[in-house]
Amino acid sequence: REMNGSYSMQGVEPDKGTKCRESFKFVSEVKRDVWKEIGEERSEPTCSLSVSKISYTVSERLGPWWDLPSYRKRWTRQILNDVSFHVDSGQIMGILGNSGSGKTTLLDAISGRIGNSGTLLGDVFINGRKLKREEYQDCFSYVLQSDNLLSYLTVEETLTYTAQLALRKHSAEAIKKKVSAVMAELSLTHVAHSVIGGRVFPGISGGERRRVSIASQLLQDPRVILLDEPTTSLDSMTANQIVVLLAQLARRNRIVIVTIHQPRSELFRVFSRIAIMSCGKLVFCGQPEEMVDFFSQCGYECPEYCNPFDIYVDFTSVDTRNSEREAATFNRMHEITSAYQRSAIYQSMLEKVEQNLQQTDKPAIPFKSKESPNGAAKLEVLLRRTVRNLSRDRMGVLMRLSQNLIYGLFVAFFVMHLDNDITKGAIQDRIGIIYQSIAASPYTGMLNAVALFPALRAIGDQESQDGLYSKWQMFLAYIFHILPFSILSVIIFTSFLYWTIGMNPDSVRFLCFSAVVLVPHITGELLTVVLLGVVQDPNMVNTGVALLNIAGILVGSGFLRSTQQMPEVFQWLSYLTFQKYSCELLIVTEFHGLNFTCTPLLPLPGACVITGGDQIIEQGYPGALSRYTLDFVLLYSFLPALLLLGIISFKIRDKVIRH
Numbered sequence: 199r200e201m202n203g204s205y206s207m208q209g210v211e212p213d214k215g216t217k218c219r220e221s222f223k224f225v226s227e228v229k230r231d232v233w234k235e236i237g238e239e240r241s242e243p244t245c246s247l248s249v250s251k252i253s254y255t256v257s258e259r260l261g262p263w264w265d266l267p268s269y270r271k272r273w274t275r276q277i278l279n280d281v282s283f284h285v286d287s288g289q290i291m292g293i294l295g296n297s298g299s300g301k302t303t304l305l306d307a308i309s310g311r312i313g314n315s316g317t318l319l320g321d322v323f324i325n326g327r328k329l330k331r332e333e334y335q336d337c338f339s340y341v342l343q344s345d346n347l348l349s350y351l352t353v354e355e356t357l358t359y360t361a362q363l364a365l366r367k368h369s370a371e372a373i374k375k376k377v378s379a380v381m382a383e384l385s386l387t388h389v390a391h392s393v394i395g396g397r398v399f400p401g402i403s404g405g406e407r408r409r410v411s412i413a414s415q416l417l418q419d420p421r422v423i424l425l426d427e428p429t430t431s432l433d434s435m436t437a438n439q440i441v442v443l444l445a446q447l448a449r450r451n452r453i454v455i456v457t458i459h460q461p462r463s464e465l466f467r468v469f470s471r472i473a474i475m476s477c478g479k480l481v482f483c484g485q486p487e488e489m490v491d492f493f494s495q496c497g498y499e500c501p502e503y504c505n506p507f508d509i510y511v512d513f514t515s516v517d518t519r520n521s522e523r524e525a526a527t528f529n530r531m532h533e534i535t536s537a538y539q540r541s542a543i544y545q546s547m548l549e550k551v552e553q554n555l556q557q558t559d560k561p562a563i564p565f566k567s568k569e570s571p572n573g574a575a576k577l578e579v580l581l582r583r584t585v586r587n588l589s590r591d592r593m594g595v596l597m598r599l600s601q602n603l604i605y606g607l608f609v610a611f612f613v614m615h616l617d618n619d620i621t622k623g624a625i626q627d628r629i630g631i632i633y634q635s636i637a638a639s640p641y642t643g644m645l646n647a648v649a650l651f652p653a654l655r656a657i658g659d660q661e662s663q664d665g666l667y668s669k670w671q672m673f674l675a676y677i678f679h680i681l682p683f684s685i686l687s688v689i690i691f692t693s694f695l696y697w698t699i700g701m702n703p704d705s706v707r708f709l710c711f712s713a714v715v716l717v718p719h720i721t722g723e724l725l726t727v728v729l730l731g732v733v734q735d736p737n738m739v740n741t742g743v744a745l746l747n748i749a750g751i752l753v754g755s756g757f758l759r760s761t762q763q764m765p766e767v768f769q770w771l772s773y774l775t776f777q778k779y780s781c782e783l784l785i786v787t788e789f790h791g792l793n794f795t796c797t798p799l800l801p802l803p804g805a806c807v808i809t810g811g812d813q814i815i816e817q818g819y820p821g822a823l824s825r826y827t828l829d830f831v832l833l834y835s836f837l838p839a840l841l842l843l844g845i846i847s848f849k850i851r852d853k854v855i856r857h
């Protein structure tokens with residue numbers, strides 16, 4: 199980009215040296231202000247969180263499934279081992295540790311997001327009361343490692359929709375005020391009307407996106423906020439700003455627990471507590487100053503000019519590069535852990551946990567603000583949100599509307615004009631057009647779903663864990679929001695193809711043709727989304743839907759082989775395919791009452807035996823004419839059936855997916 203202009207300080211344009219000195223002075227002053235703000239006296243804690251003896255064990259299969267003896271054997275792995283700590287409101291606790299040490303799993307365990315794949319032991323107490331499993335979600339706000347936000351919404355819209363989902367009973371005015379307050383608290387007011395942005399188009403910065411994710415959680419006034427690596431992939435200055443901001447949030451009577459990789463040494467004073475994890479164990483948990491003394495007493499001094507965070511994480515990490523290093527580093531970690539468990543810091547932490555449990559005047563559990571659920575209202579907000587997001591995606595909308603038309607152009611170019619002379623392909627061309635209309639439509643729907651839905655699914659996974667709505671509601675919102683686009687796309691396609699190549703020129707037949715082609719198109723998208731509920735990998739779903747479509751065409755359409763000539767089992771199976779009904783309907787729509795001409799090149803006997811379209815119907819699809827209405831009903835019944843399957847699929851997802 200081109201940049202013009204200059205700047206002046208007190209009316210004078212500074213030379214290079216002055217600029218450096220002044221900017222250094224400026225940075226130092228800002229920093230001092232930040233420390234002043236964080237260092238404010240805080241009020242008496244009103245909320246305390248105690249985590250007592252959390253352990254999590256998973257069992258894994260040893261071998262691949264084709265090696266049955268080893269596959270049968272399982273080995274258990276302890277991911278979290280007897281983790282206990284205590285935090286009061288007003289404090290920010292940083293959890294450090296090398297990759298795989300169990301930081302994320304600890305946050306998942308505390309917030310009740312651990313799936314059913316392992317055994318979780320231990321308890322979480324808030325204000326001296328043991329939390330029930332179903333209460334975890336209502337108590338903690340959890341900011342995931344990745345920002346799952348809709349790219350085309352502005353910051354203000356993103357927060358407003360979240361507030362409408364979370365605080366449904368509030369008036370529009372109250373929600374507006376709440377959103378403005380949260381934006382002000384997280385310094386987002388200046389980007390309120392900027393779009394979030396994504397991989398393909400620019401939007402707000404990475405740090406601002408992180409702050410939007412945190413702001414979404416703050417809308418429900420949580421007293422306890424958990425953040426999984428909120429500084430990942432941010433530059434060190436922005437990462438610092440985020441941690442300082444979190445410290446400020448904690449100062450306002452909240453508990454903030456944050457996992458973090460490589461914090462800068464200046465953040466040493468920002469954290470109220472530091473926990474270091476290694477191999478699922480809490481190797482140390484205490485105040486930053488206590489950490490330095492503790493490690494020095496263990497004989498592991500932090501060398502001068504080194505970042506204590508990095509050094510202590512190194513001291514406690516197990517190096518698995520070779521067995522010798524592994525044994526040595528494991529022993530060191532074990533030695534430090536034992537020293538911590540013998541230390542006064544550990545004993546005083548256990549006492550605090552005990553005190554918390556024995557508190558007589560126990561304040562109420564500080565649940566997040568939540569309103570009684572109203573399914574229709576949530577669905578309406580979700581629908582508005584997805585429609586607004588898609589409507590801003592001009593390229594996406596254009597592609598959706600034009601993809602069938604582009605396909606229609608290919609077909610029209612190939613066929614040019616249908617002839618009524620059977621020696622000039624009157625039957626073959628018509629059957630070809632019907633085949634193409636039914637067989638290709640599901641693919642365009644499938645491609646749309648695979649491109650758009652996984653991102654929405656990630657958002658739905660997170661927000662349903664936050665208790666905003668259920669995953670199946672997000673599924674319904676997605677399907678309803680694509681319906682108008684699908685209908686329009688199919689109408690554009692059929693209007694072009696039908697009249698350009700000269701299919702049966704009757705407006706009722708045209709409407710029937712469009713209505714039939716719509717179902718395979720929507721079914722392709724619907725089936726893909728249904729499978730994406732239970733299958734995580736979109737590529738697998740792609741392959742699965744493509745194979746199902748091919749099987750449906752083979753068994754149901756009767757194009758390759760007449761249904762009557764197929765084995766009985768396939769004949770029964772054909773009733774389960776939408777291709778059977780759509781094919782019969784299109785054959786009748788096009789061929790019924792159609793008269794053919796015949797001008798054979800050679801006067802061969804039987805060359806002109808077919809004179810009308812009804813002969814085609816009776817030979818290939820006997821009884822299809824009398825089943826016309828029934829076929830329509832059966833074809834359209836696939837849509838509610840798939841909607842129901844989708845709801846079941848996303849209810850299963852609720853149970854099996856960790857986030």
Ligand SMILES: Nc1ncnc2c1ncn2[C@@H]1O[C@H](COP(=O)(O)OP(=O)(O)OP(=O)(O)O)[C@@H](O)[C@H]1O
Nearest residue numbers: 256277295296297298299300301302303304315316
């Ligand atoms: N359900 C599970 N089944 C098997 N292993 C698991 C499961 N959950 C976690 N683990 C394993 O537990 C270990 C700790 O994982 P976790 O994600 O908590 O680490 P982390 O400290 O957050 O790592 P990072 O900093 O890289 O995100 C990893 O080795 C991970 O593979």
